[in-house]
Amino acid sequence: MMLPNWEQYFCNFVVTMKSIVLQTMILNPKLLAFLLAIFIAIFTTTFLWFLPETNANILFVSFVASLAIAGLLIYFVLDYLVFQEINKMYDSINRLKMKDFGVTRKKLQKDNNPLRKLNNELFVYVSKKEQEVTELKRLEKYRREFLANVSHELKTPIFAAQGFVHTLLDGAMDDEDVRERFLQKAAKSLDGLDILVKDLLTLSQMETGDIKMNPERIDIKQITKEVFEQLENKALSKNVKMFVKAPQSAIFVRADAQRIGQVMTNLVENAIKYGHENGTIWVVFEEDKKDFKISIRDDGPGIASEHLNRIFERFYRVNKARSRTGGSSGLGLAIVKHILQAHRTKISVVSKLEKGTTFSFKLEKSLNNE
Ligand SMILES: Nc1ncnc2c1ncn2[C@@H]1O[C@H](COP(=O)(O)OP(=O)(O)O)[C@@H](O)[C@H]1O
Numbered sequence: 001m002m003l004p005n006w007e008q009y010f011c012n013f014v015v016t017m018k019s020i021v022l023q024t025m026i027l028n029p030k031l032l033a034f035l036l037a038i039f040i041a042i043f044t045t046t047f048l049w050f051l052p053e054t055n056a057n058i059l060f061v062s063f064v065a066s067l068a069i070a071g072l073l074i075y076f077v078l079d080y081l082v083f084q085e086i087n088k089m090y091d092s093i094n095r096l097k098m099k100d101f102g103v104t105r106k107k108l109q110k111d112n113n114p115l116r117k118l119n120n121e122l123f124v125y126v127s128k129k130e131q132e133v134t135e136l137k138r139l140e141k142y143r144r145e146f147l148a149n150v151s152h153e154l155k156t157p158i159f160a161a162q163g164f165v166h167t168l169l170d171g172a173m174d175d176e177d178v179r180e181r182f183l184q185k186a187a188k189s190l191d192g193l194d195i196l197v198k199d200l201l202t203l204s205q206m207e208t209g210d211i212k213m214n215p216e217r218i219d220i221k222q223i224t225k226e227v228f229e230q231l232e233n234k235a236l237s238k239n240v241k242m243f244v245k246a247p248q249s250a251i252f253v254r255a256d257a258q259r260i261g262q263v264m265t266n267l268v269e270n271a272i273k274y275g276h277e278n279g280t281i282w283v284v285f286e287e288d289k290k291d292f293k294i295s296i297r298d299d300g301p302g303i304a305s306e307h308l309n310r311i312f313e314r315f316y317r318v319n320k321a322r323s324r325t326g327g328s329s330g331l332g333l334a335i336v337k338h339i340l341q342a343h344r345t346k347i348s349v350v351s352k353l354e355k356g357t358t359f360s361f362k363l364e365k366s367l368n369n370e
């Protein structure tokens with residue numbers, strides 16, 4: 001059924017006005033305020049027009065006045081109370097997208113504006129949730145990778161030892177020469193497995209807090225000497241010379257003797273293992289105001305910069321093939337980092353290809369009677 005003409009016009013008018021209003025709302029508050037003010041002005045003027053004493057001047061003045069006042073008021077309300085706050089909400093959403101979570105609860109409580117308060121509350125809540133989700137995702141990824149790495153690392157020595165033993169059982173045992181060689185290889189693989197499991201155990205105990213650091217007054221120069229003695233054979237087999245560069249007196253620091261011994265062993269052992277044959281290693285002690293700086297320096301092949309910040313990760317090795325055969329777990333530096341963190345200090349490394357590598361860390365001085 002066709003609508004009569006005036007009804008069609010009216011419908012068209014309403015649809016057009018609706019789309020204009022919607023568009024202006026999206027575009028800016030000024031236009032919207034102006035449109036609403038015109039409506040109010042027309043309405044007021046029409047109302048006045050019906051009164052008997054009105055004339056053109058009064059109608060004009062009332063139109064202009066209501067247009068101006070309504071326009072200004074609506075603009076103020078829209079712009080200051082709604083649009084600006086909505087823009088801030090967009091800002092918040094953008095910040096969330098960019099993972100910029102810098103809002104504190106203090107800042108939030110000061111505001112009187114309810115919209116702003118709501119915005120801030122929402123922002124803090126959502127950003128906290130976002131942070132939690134990010135952290136959970138990171139942990140989940142870490143757990144998956146760790147499990148994969150552990151299985152892989154365990155598999156390598158077990159398979160090797162298994163291979164040698166089975167070959168022996170399958171008949172190679174009868175040849176005396178082969179028997180000796182294969183048994184030695186199997187033993188080496190199992191030794192590697194032993195190192196790996198011990199290192200894993202140490203790391204896991206440190207993480208679960210089973211191993212407590214026991215800080216006491218220790219002479220780190222003495223500990224270094226013991227480490228040198230312990231690694232003397234390894235150094236001799238590569239003809240590596242080891243030196244200590246330190247003040248004459250004993251060097252007392254506050255630390256866990258056994259754990260710091262482990263740190264020194266891991267670092268000096270690495271320097272021997274990854275250094276050149278006939279190389280030199282220095283352990284240098286430098287005194288600061290509050291602490292001693294301990295550096296372990298070698299003149300080996302160095303570590304390329306792309307590996308440098310990854311060597312402290314578990315199982316990370318620069319030369320995977322070479323180090324795996326050498327009975328290393330890839331956990332040595334991860335353990336070092338952990339122990340030093342527990343001493344509230346951190347390890348740093350400087351390395352230059354073909355020049356050498358220096359690992360260093362600080363330990364708190366122990367005063368006389370501590
Ligand atoms: N002094 C060093 N010179 C050169 N490379 C080193 C040195 N110390 C460590 N690295 C590299 O860092 C890697 C990680 O060391 P580490 O965690 O002790 O594992 P691992 O010794 O069991 O392989 C080593 O595989 C080696 O490639």
Ligand SMILES: [Mg+2]
Pocket residue numbers: 266269270328330332333
């Ligand atoms: Mg090592």
